[in-house]
Amino acid sequence: MKRGFSVLAYHMVEPRFDFGITRVTPAQFRRHVRLFEDLGWPLVRLDAVWKADDQPRLAVTFDDAYLSIYEHALPLLAERNWPATVFVVAGYTGRLNTWDVNLGGLRFPHADWPQLREMAALGWQIGSHGYSHRYLGFLSGSELRRELEDSKALLEDRLGVRVTAFAPPYGRISRRVLEAAAEAGYTEIALLYASQARSVFLQDGVAVIPRRTVYLLDAVTIVRGKIAGGALVQRFFDLTQAVVGLGSRGSILVQLFQTKVWPAVRRMFAQ
Ligand SMILES: [Zn+2]
Numbered sequence: 001m002k003r004g005f006s007v008l009a010y011h012m013v014e015p016r017f018d019f020g021i022t023r024v025t026p027a028q029f030r031r032h033v034r035l036f037e038d039l040g041w042p043l044v045r046l047d048a049v050w051k052a053d054d055q056p057r058l059a060v061t062f063d064d065a066y067l068s069i070y071e072h073a074l075p076l077l078a079e080r081n082w083p084a085t086v087f088v089v090a091g092y093t094g095r096l097n098t099w100d101v102n103l104g105g106l107r108f109p110h111a112d113w114p115q116l117r118e119m120a121a122l123g124w125q126i127g128s129h130g131y132s133h134r135y136l137g138f139l140s141g142s143e144l145r146r147e148l149e150d151s152k153a154l155l156e157d158r159l160g161v162r163v164t165a166f167a168p169p170y171g172r173i174s175r176r177v178l179e180a181a182a183e184a185g186y187t188e189i190a191l192l193y194a195s196q197a198r199s200v201f202l203q204d205g206v207a208v209i210p211r212r213t214v215y216l217l218d219a220v221t222i223v224r225g226k227i228a229g230g231a232l233v234q235r236f237f238d239l240t241q242a243v244v245g246l247g248s249r250g251s252i253l254v255q256l257f258q259t260k261v262w263p264a265v266r267r268m269f270a271q
Helices: 026-039 067-079 113-121 141-159 175-183 220-228 231-270
Strands: 005-010 057-063 085-088 125-128 188-191 201-203 206-210
Touching: 005 220, 026 057, 026 067, 026 220, 057 067, 067 113, 085 113, 113 125, 113 141, 125 141, 141 175, 175 206, 220 231
Parallel strands: 005 057, 057 085, 085 125, 188 206
Antiparallel strands: 201 206
8 A cells, every 4th residue: 555645636627617516717727736836746647656655746637638628737737847647538539528418508629639649748648538438337348348448549549658547437447347447458547436545556457546536616725635635634535525426426327328228218119
């Protein structure tokens, strides 16, 4: 078990309104960058963060690889020569996030290949967030391989980098999916709803790394607590994250309905 590190999970750094709470505004992100400077923890990629020595380290990760990350987060981090880790939905590069539950018709674009290449050239770690942002727990063996293996192969081919990290869509992973990810050649799995207190654990040669999500309503002191808070503070965030996790189960259920239940009902009536 290793300690002395922290991994933050962002989604959008977006000025436009969104119904979700995983967006932060560019102004908020700017304040977070100042906080990272104040803390003085070196910012490293996910593949380096958990191999920490005595000095604590911080990794900043971005799920979904939105264009807003390229526009609003990358310049602030690049100015300071800080790398980050971005988890790309391989089948949606340069496209709108039509995989997401659509509230109010709002759509957000993903970064395209040249923008991802630029990130890689700046030393950012490119990880996979699956091929089509499906919840992996429902998938058959061949569907699961497509999400794990095809996304990795496509990213490696188009970006010329090795892809060793995987962040499962919706932040959770089952033992079956973990084994499939190890088989696909991933060596780091980044989760959302795992307890920070457990720190990193190794399973089947894969490092399973919990992260703290940063939410729209988090004040800077909360973000500081998420990074550097003591054991009690971390217990508190474990609890709040578990509550928020219930909401993500809602998204998973909507997806189950849209991809499995509804097509089955339609087939039944088409006969
Ligand atoms: Zn995602």
